[in-house]
Amino acid sequence: MATSLDSIAAASLRLDPSPEAPVSFEAFDLPTGNQRLLGPPHAAGTVTPLALRATTASGGREISLDAAIESVKHLQAQGGLLTQRLSQHGTLLFRGLPIHDALDFSRFAHAFGYRPHEIIGIVVNRPELAPNVALANEAPKEVLIYSHNESPQVPHAPEYIFFYGHQVPSRGGESPVSSSLELFRRAREEVPELVDALAAKGVRSRVVYKPHPQYAGGSTLLQAFGKDVVEGVDDEAERRRKMEAQIARYGRGKHTAWEWTDDDGALVVTHHLPAIRTQPGTGLPTLFTGLAAYHRSAQVNGGSRANATKITYGDGTPIPDEYLEKLAQITDEIRVLHKWERGDVLVYDNVIAQHGRQPWEGAQEDRVILASLFDGEIPGAYGDQDWAQVVQALP
Template identity: 60%
Template structure:
């Protein structure tokens, strides 16, 4: 068990965080390669010696802890932190809390979900309808430029046992389980990576999804002609900075009244390495992709629409039996976080996955906000091929 995070006896106004235990459905002890007794998530709340903390003392405490990278280090071990019983009550106070960690705000290039801004670097987590299940994934696995840290804040929780939990799992543990059960899959991923072929349309492809302008059109002005819009979109794609490993083409689309659709193809590493430990991690949404595709084939309505096609890097299909085992292992190692209003979950996006369970009721019965930040560096390479190293996006 992690000891209380004592700061200094000379400043009693700061908070002492203490770990607490969650039900086994919400928290579990991780296996290899995590250190013994490592829990996901690590749950923290103010100790009895720090009653009724204010937002100001909360921010001061986080900033003090981060002077020695205390919370960043805990994230690199546990993958996910839960903060409970803090005075976070709005998008604005959530924004202030996240900024106290000292990370650099993440700019999403090629976003596939719609995230309108509610406060500085704060947006809705996902606006897909309540019946849609979003399976475990690392944030933005279908594009090269992904955030290092993901914050979620529960502004409103579904009542009772109506659902809406957030799944949590370790990408490090996932790699080790998959390598043990299907080593051939790991070998193929290491050799080939994946081709992620993402389709963007001027119109919204599904409820909660993004448009082409939301994905790449931050410099587009109303009334500009089609050629100017395309040039500005292509400029944003080139910011990925990956040369031949990211390609794009404009295609005619009879179903998009506003113009041609855009297809962007990335050759990406699924296996990446954690900075500092060099441990391999599965950075992926392949289990979600498989479950969505399977559900759609069966006529299911609970799965999120796939806007990206996922293939091996050489363009061949990924065997379905591999994806089925990957999805099963993901289910076996995840926990479901049952939200309480005011909860904040913080993910190290390189080594932890998240998702969203459906809930009964209306869209407004569950309100979870998100804030994304870049890591100190990008994940390391697993192999020596040209496509295995992701890079930070070039400046806008």
């Protein structure tokens, strides 16, 4: 088993797809606060995000989207070179591409060759705008969405996340970038009791879905599990049967349970999940979680958002607040805040990198970030308990 990630010299990096490909990608430096050197277990000199700018062989400035897509496909055909960079840096930034709308973004994201991810049990409202593209989050601009891995509260999470900056605010609205590998290493050193408990017990995620959104930007029960429900045709029994069939697709057996609350028509789904997983290819442990995010959200946002999802240790006992606060403090120390420029594309390896959203000044519509989620090689288990095994959702 490998114990570190291979290092590359980002300052001199140039990704040349092939002599036939029209576009290359060159690394460039970002301002302090937007990019940092990663700590162990990453190799010395590894930065996040790795910032890449498209260039042409002739040095011309005009780059077509078709040419950029062709070059991405060439790079991925060479043993998945961009995927390799993601596994080393956690996050890639592409800047200066001619991406102007949801369809352009969809075409670029699909060029990487990953399988589109189907969200089962979505907790936020994400209306689709183009193939496998939706608004990232509709929460009000004042709401802090703290650093987290995508979908840690459900069994089936995406492996890759693409974000596109369609409209960016002048102040605030940054997207955090940090390493889940580094978070695990720091947590094991500074709060070992938490890591030991998570390894032994996992976490219990209790998610409440209601017929109506529980907070601004939240999803409905029908959005979460109702893909096969026929409105106006299915009676209540059939609606519930179809929704329960979607839950069964998680493939977690006894580690996923649910109950209906007849007083308000809500569905409560409980999962026993691993908060520690391992990176494919290296076997390195990664803290795949939203624990610090739930803790910070309860402190800053409060209200109904804090009631929709409850996370405890896997045996149902509470996780001490001082552990969660320490996890958030470490996260603050190891993350950078990406300052968006219009047209930026951030790509996260969701297994080893965390993201989020800072509040911003101005109008709600000043920040429009689109998202596209994809599946890849699933992370490995940390330990031999059956609940620690991660699986893909059933067809």
